[in-house]
Amino acid sequence: MEALWAANSLDKADALLQQIDSASSPLTLQHFSQNTFSAADESAKHIDSFEPKTGRCIARIPCASAADVDAAVKSAKAAFPAWSKTPRAERSRLLRRVSDIIAENRELFAVWESIDQGKTLERARIEVDRAISNFSYFSTFILHESTSSRMVDGVALTYEHRSPAGVFALISPWNMPLYLLTWKIAPCLAFGCTAVAKPSEVTSMSAFLLAAVFRQAGLPDSVINILFGDGAVTGSALVAHPAVHGVSFTGGTATGIAIRRATVHQIYKHLSLELGGKNPTLVFADALTTSPASRAKTIRTAAMAAFENQGEICLCGSRIYVEQSVYDEFVAAFTEYVTAHYRTGETVGAVVSLQHYAKIRGYLETAQHRGMTFQTGSVPPVIDAGETGKGYWIEPTVLTDVPATGPGSELLREEIFGPVVTIVPFADEDEAVGFANDSEYGLAAVLLTNDGGRMRRVGEQLDAGLVWVNCWLVRELGTPFGGMKNSGTGREGGEYSRDVFTVARTVHLATVEW
Structure with missing residues (x-):
């Protein structure tokens, strides 16, 4: 425990882990x-814990x-x-x-x-x-x-x-x-x-x-x-x-x-x-066309809601719906922003485990097989269990041409919980609300618009326990936190x-x- 508490920098922590690795005796939690x-009985079940960025075993977790x-x-x-x-x-x-x-x-x-x-x-x-x-x-x-x-x-x-x-x-x-x-x-x-x-x-x-x-x-x-x-x-x-x-x-x-x-x-x-959650981000045309400052904030907020913590936040906006008149403009600007600001190993970390890596990879394989368009990202390589020296890195991925029904529609319905976002156009407010609420989940939603009436009109119709308007992930700790439906x-x-x-x-x- 003392050695662990002394390892309060990345360099010191890495040195400790190398020392533990060379001794072939992973840190065992108690x-x-x-x-x-209290240490668990050596004969009791233990679980190996792996560092996502490298794939190396760093600890043994006792199973109570x-x-x-x-x-x-x-x-x-x-x-x-x-x-x-x-x-x-x-x-x-x-x-x-x-x-x-x-x-x-x-x-x-x-x-x-x-x-x-x-x-x-x-x-x-x-x-x-x-x-x-x-x-x-x-x-x-x-x-x-x-x-x-x-x-x-x-x-x-x-x-x-x-x-x-x-x-x-x-x-x-x-x-x-x-x-x-x-x-x-x-x-x-x-x-x-x-x-x-x-x-x-x-x-x-x-x-x-x-x-x-x-x-x-x-x-x-x-x-x-x-x-x-x-x-x-x-x-x-x-x-x-x-x-x-x-x-x-x-x-x-x-x-x-x-x-x-x-x-x-x-x-x-x-x-x-x-x-769980499969949260929508609704982008209305006025959020892009009102002013350059509004446009920049809209792109930045949508990207942050999609890719912060590798998309491994239950509140992430992984389904982006954009008003048809600015759809192409948004996709181009969003893709450019994500490419510039969300880089694996720098501003984007590794996903948490090999199992989760394989799950996300499976969705991206489906996207590729169904002919969806990868604006950014690609299907990552297979990592076999037991391989060492490979971290669980997945590039931020922006997908368009995603089907709303039938094979491939699971990318709009199921919680991927990784650095993957879909972008779909909508015609008007009613269709936007319909798309947003077409989910078994109802945890969170992001609404990006400069229309004051729409903020309430749409915001109060969304099936979500938390609705952010022109912001994301800000909380006052006294407000109610939780979701609707299966969230x-x-x-x-x-x-x-x-x-x-x-x-x-x-x-x-x-x-x-x-």
Whole structure:
């Protein structure tokens, strides 16, 4: 652990990994429970974790068994009574300390997030800053909560009282490992719940570092426990555990469905599921023709929404629809901008894993076989399992001539979750809204226009939990975060997170003397 914490630059981290590689003994992560790290039994299942930029094995991830999960949940349950009664000011102080320690080690977290996930170092720094904000925001939010009261005239005063819901399972994905894990842990602890967290087995390094932060910050034993492992064994045991009172999950829709099925008989369990997306970006002609500045911002925003973090953000706008009158102009300008500004190895990282590389490659093969036009990008080469020295690099790809129905239309319907974007023309507002909403998903949408009336007229018709007008990925942490349709259920953020992690009771106080 000390060597890992000392490796706070890319050069130092690379030197450490070369040292580990030469010793033929990958770094082995350890579970964190009862405020201590514990090594898994050598005979237990482990998962190899690979660096996306090089394909080399950098760590062994222990896979927590059902017995490991049971022990951690019981520890969290035992810690719950004291933590739920801990004064808000003390919880706030501890969360603020966590925020400060991450900030003090910002570059360390960014370096290992970049190595572990494949993202650029610049992108990793942005996400570390958001993780810092998650803890600082909820550390103060709980100090300024309000509640509602009502009077039954002449009979009783009623008021809403909130209390922590219990032990939570917090399961985060591989695309923004630290940011999305802290988005769950911070409010969970702030509102007085305890937790067992499971990061993705593909990207577990920042969670391992975060566990050491919790211990350094002085959080009480077992308030937060972090177990590593896969979904089939560790995740399944965690979400179905009868002592777990809630699940906050971010990931694929298929897994979200599995969680609902596994917990359908546990009515008491709070579920907050942020799932997949196939998000539209709508570009209207006025966004390009109003002024050169507007045109430049439109191209820049659409490109950022498509290719930031290699397109591995659930909120990316991977379906671009452009008003017919400016379609050709947009395609040319967009292609030129992407070619100049989104370059693999510089401003675009590697995709997260060999499995994901193969999935994206399969979609690009389909595009090639169906005669779609590659404005940028191409079908990447096959990488066989076991090949070393090859990273999982896919060029930013812009596709046109994509069929709306029949073979090949899956590129418009299915979540590719990579640096691939399609561009399709539309005739008018009604058709634009129809195209945008023609999806099983409803997580996010981007609307680019200078028409004030259209901003509301179209924006309020889009089937999306988050709609950005002339911007993308800006958030105030108190606003509701979540999607419609198959993009999930529940909302988190500010008071919406309070709804997830607390239970409400109404207290009636008689106004007449008893």
